[in-house]
Amino acid sequence: MSEDRTADATTPTAGGIAGTAPSDPAGTPTAPPEEPQAPEAGVDQPGSGVLTTDIRERAFDSASEPDLGDVAVGGDEGVALVIGEALIDVVHTAEGTVEEHPGGSPANVALGLGRLGRDAHLLTWFADDAHGALLRRHLEASGVTIVPGSETAERTPVAVAHVDAHGVATYEFDLSWHVPGAWTAPAGAPVVVHTGSIAAVLEPGGPDVAHILEALRGSATITYDPNLRPSLMPPPAVTRRVVERLVALSDVVKVSDEDLAWLEPDEHPTEVARRWAAVGPALVVVTRGGEGATAVTVDGRVIDVAAPRVTVADTVGAGDSFMGGLIDGLWSVGLLGAARREALRHAEETALRAVLTRCTEIAAITVSRPGANPPTSAEITTPL
Secondary structure, eight states: OOOOOOOOSOOOOSOOOOOOOOOOTTOOOOOOOSSOOOOGGGSSOTTSSEEEEEEEEEOOOOOOOOOOOSOOOOGGGOEEEEESOOEEEEEEOTTSOEEEEEEOHHHHHHHHHHHTTOEEEEEOOOOSSHHHHHHHHHHHTTTOEEOTTOOOSSSOOEEEEEEOTTSEEEEEEEOOOOOOSSOOOOSSOOSEEEEETHHHHSTTHHHHHHHHHHHHTTTSEEEEEOOOOGGGSOOHHHHHHHHHHHHHHOSEEEEEHHHHHHHOTTSOHHHHHHHHHTSSOSEEEEEOGGGOEEEEETTSOEEEEOOOOOOOSOOTTHHHHHHHHHHHHHHHTTOOSGGGHHHHHTOOHHHHHHHHHHHHHHHHHHHTSSSSOOOOGGGOOOOO
């Protein structure tokens, strides 16, 4: 259920810009390092980190921010820590207008969790500028907490889309990814830590993300969505090594059939899921767009669920809303947290099927309206 896309002809290597020093993996406040960090002027200098692409996908159709009122978040149920990119889509339409929309896969997952009433904290990398203020307003309106330290980039990442008369967009990215050198972890250990997409692969921040996951496995369920962006990542053979390391660290993996068609073109998606489930995760879920989803458990069970039939406005954010629903659903049935790791590995099929069916409803609601606009819990009818 990822966005419609095809890989482009040019694939830059995952490299990056010299940036801040790696953070303390546990995310606790840290004193400045003894060795000075690279000067701020050396991070994200104009002209650096600009990755141009020929991604062809449906344009993000604008929708006004929903009026959610005061979003109630999860009290004593614990905290979700989401790690990854938040960016702004600047859309130049065929009619000559320019629109700006907040985005980024991990940011969308955090947004979805916030709308489902969870206490979601986003560790990200953007600037204290106009685009950063837009991101903050968008996320905080849905109850997401921006982790202190996230606003230390020189400028907020941007994806510029030029939309033709057929509604097809070509994107150019002005993007870098770092884990902030010093950030403040949420009070109390998180119940779940999620990452994915660009932040999990793009250097220099990608390896730091993996270190954080390793540090927090002792308290949290680890969830991961590759949500691959071929034009921003190394070739499949290189990206595969990073993805497989993160799969092995994770308890729950969600991946689209489109991602697997690029990453593992010679292997059936269900067989990839079986292989991944054998090296660490309790659950690997393959989403199949309008055809639903297939889950493979660590003990070899295969669970298929269909997707509701809806009129599709666009598919922007569908996979991210499914991922948020998967985290929320497993949380609701008591399967998150390191103490519940064995329970997750032996979860009853009835509970997993209910969670997955609810995820397909959440994704269906998202695609039925323009943009990455996931539902609130009040809009969902599937019981758990």
